[in-house]
Amino acid sequence: MKVMLVCAGGASTSILMKKMEKWAADNGVDLEVKAYGVSAYEEAWKGYDVILTGPQIAYKVKEITSKVSIPVAQMAPMDYALGNAENIMKQVQSLLK
Amino acid sequence: MTTTEEKKGFMEKMADVVRPVGDFLSNEKHFASISAGLMATVGISIIAAFITIVSTVIGMFAPGTGVLATSLGWEFAGAAQVAAIINIPYTMTLGLLSVVASFAIAYNLAKYYKINQLSAGIVSMLMFLMVVAPAKTVVLADGASTFTGLDTTLLGGPGLLTAIIVSLLSVEITNFCYKHGWVIKMPDVIPPFLANSFSSMVPLLLNVFIIYGINVALSMVDPSLNIAWACNAILGIPVNLLANSVPGILVINTFALLLWTTGVHGTMVVYMFLMAPMIMAITNNAALVAQGLSPVFSPVFLLGATSCVGGTGNTMGFALLCAYRAKSEQLKAVGKASIVPGLFNVNEPMTFGVPVVYNPIIAIPYILNGLILTFIMWVAYAIGFIVPGHILMLSLLPIGLAEFLGTLNWRNAIFPWLMIPFMTLIYYPFFKVYDKQLVEKEQAALAAAAE
Numbered sequence: 001m002k003v004m005l006v007c008a009g010g011a012s013t014s015i016l017m018k019k020m021e022k023w024a025a026d027n028g029v030d031l032e033v034k035a036y037g038v039s040a041y042e043e044a045w046k047g048y049d050v051i052l053t054g055p056q057i058a059y060k061v062k063e064i065t066s067k068v069s070i071p072v073a074q075m076a077p078m079d080y081a082l083g084n085a086e087n088i089m090k091q092v093q094s095l096l097k
Numbered sequence: 098m099t100t101t102e103e104k105k106g107f108m109e110k111m112a113d114v115v116r117p118v119g120d121f122l123s124n125e126k127h128f129a130s131i132s133a134g135l136m137a138t139v140g141i142s143i144i145a146a147f148i149t150i151v152s153t154v155i156g157m158f159a160p161g162t163g164v165l166a167t168s169l170g171w172e173f174a175g176a177a178q179v180a181a182i183i184n185i186p187y188t189m190t191l192g193l194l195s196v197v198a199s200f201a202i203a204y205n206l207a208k209y210y211k212i213n214q215l216s217a218g219i220v221s222m223l224m225f226l227m228v229v230a231p232a233k234t235v236v237l238a239d240g241a242s243t244f245t246g247l248d249t250t251l252l253g254g255p256g257l258l259t260a261i262i263v264s265l266l267s268v269e270i271t272n273f274c275y276k277h278g279w280v281i282k283m284p285d286v287i288p289p290f291l292a293n294s295f296s297s298m299v300p301l302l303l304n305v306f307i308i309y310g311i312n313v314a315l316s317m318v319d320p321s322l323n324i325a326w327a328c329n330a331i332l333g334i335p336v337n338l339l340a341n342s343v344p345g346i347l348v349i350n351t352f353a354l355l356l357w358t359t360g361v362h363g364t365m366v367v368y369m370f371l372m373a374p375m376i377m378a379i380t381n382n383a384a385l386v387a388q389g390l391s392p393v394f395s396p397v398f399l400l401g402a403t404s405c406v407g408g409t410g411n412t413m414g415f416a417l418l419c420a421y422r423a424k425s426e427q428l429k430a431v432g433k434a435s436i437v438p439g440l441f442n443v444n445e446p447m448t449f450g451v452p453v454v455y456n457p458i459i460a461i462p463y464i465l466n467g468l469i470l471t472f473i474m475w476v477a478y479a480i481g482f483i484v485p486g487h488i489l490m491l492s493l494l495p496i497g498l499a500e501f502l503g504t505l506n507w508r509n510a511i512f513p514w515l516m517i518p519f520m521t522l523i524y525y526p527f528f529k530v531y532d533k534q535l536v537e538k539e540q541a542a543l544a545a546a547a548e
Contacts, residue, residue, distance in 0.1 A: 011443050015438055055449050056360060056448065057362060060123075077360075081445065081449040081450025081451075082430060
């Protein structure tokens with residue numbers, strides 16, 4: 001499964017990226033996750049299964065949705081803040097259903 | 098869940114006012130293109146900054162002028178010459194920043210209009226060069242030989258406002274041509290790359306006619322007038338009012354922090370507008386330092402006061418308070434998750450975990466400390482404790498590092514660290530109140546679960 005994380009500059013989502021990678025390794029889940037800044041997702045989204053955005057770019061969700069053909073959703077602020085990989089993976093699963 | 102219900106009405110009312118402004122500013126195509134275009138110059142400016150640092154260090158060994166040569170006797174005879182050689186890649190990158198911007202802004206705006214980006218970029222860049230640096234032939238000192246060259250004065254930082262206006266205007270003209278079918282269309286058998294090069298011919302012609310025409314018309318009114326003068330006069334008014342005045346920066350910083358409390362990335366929004374004045378102020382200082390003069394202060398440098406101590410809202414100390422002094426489980430968990438990112442000036446875990454967003458109790462110190470630090474920083478510049486930057490540093494770096502690399506001054510590096518206790522103190526009373534509220538909520542939730 002390939003998950004794209006998008007935030008303003010790709011810095012804070014890269015913290016989350018590490019946590020999700022660790023969670024996937026611990027739980028034996030096949031997961032590829034990468035963090036992008038809001039200016040870079042458009043060139044890179046093809047090949048990903050889903051895009052999750054940081055809550056600080058909520059105003060960009062509509063624009064992102066219009067430019068890609070994969071599911072896009074905003075992460076819950078608290079899951080994002082604490083890097084709760086388990087909850088975020090649940091969200092990914094529900095998006096892919 | 099985590100917001101205080103009784104004040105939620107106020108926060109939401111404020112969000113209704115502030116948020117649409119932020120949404121508009123960050124999504125409007127011209128502003129977004131300026132921002133994306135200027136971002137394209139960041140990589141260049143970082144390499145230029147690296148070159149400046151190397152040539153500054155080598156220059157320290159120059160006999161007679163270098164700091165290390167005069168103070169410690171560490172001389173290196175060819176230092177000045179080597180520094181001059183190393184400086185050329187700097188002059189020809191940062192010194193041409195506005196040329197790059199004139200291409201990149203047009204390239205990005207063309208994307209919104211869905212017209213050929215490459216030809217829009219090329220046309221815009223040519224128009225910019227045509228109006229700010231027309232080739233001139235001068236007779237050299239020997240009185241006989243001549244030299245033809247481009248005046249580079251406005252090709253770097255000083256021409257940035259002109260580059261912005263010319264590239265936006267140029268793409269509008271180009272788009273007008275496309276929308277009205279004023280392009281030479283080739284039969285389908287012609288390969289696309291060839292057809293594209295023909296399609297930019299009419300837009301370029303009309304661009305020359307209008308933009309160069311305006312330039313010529315202005316110079317006919319008075320030889321000293323031109324588009325660059327007009328752009329600086331028009332854009333200079335808002336820029337001087339907001340970016341080049343301390344009260345203006347206070348307003349901007351407040352706005353950025355207010356936006357964050359409604360969940361919009363406020364610093365990114367205001368940076369779109371302040372990137373140009375910031376680049377101009379720093380490249381101006383770079384030129385001064387290269388001449389051996391002192392860099393000068395510009396109010397736009399106070400922009401960093403909102404976020405230099407652990408991310409926006411200067412939350413480093415607040416994160417430590419949460420991690421080690423909080424009684425509520427929520428703040429403890431958020432605080433611990435926020436310390437390491439905070440050292441790198443990243444604080445989204447705090448913003449969305451505390452949360453700062455839609456939280457009136459924390460919004461007060463969050464905004465207040467940025468304003469107080471703006472003032473302290475201003476004083477620190479005024480008394481010379483910290484020095485104005487002359488190297489463009491736009492990347493996210495650990496606390497103090499960007500300040501050091503931008504100035505090569507150790508006092509700038511320690512300044513944000515010195516501010517941690519003070520910033521913590523501002524958060525403390527609000528942290529206490531909020532932590533107590535959360536503990537009560539957590540206990541109520543536990544009691545409810547036990548029943």
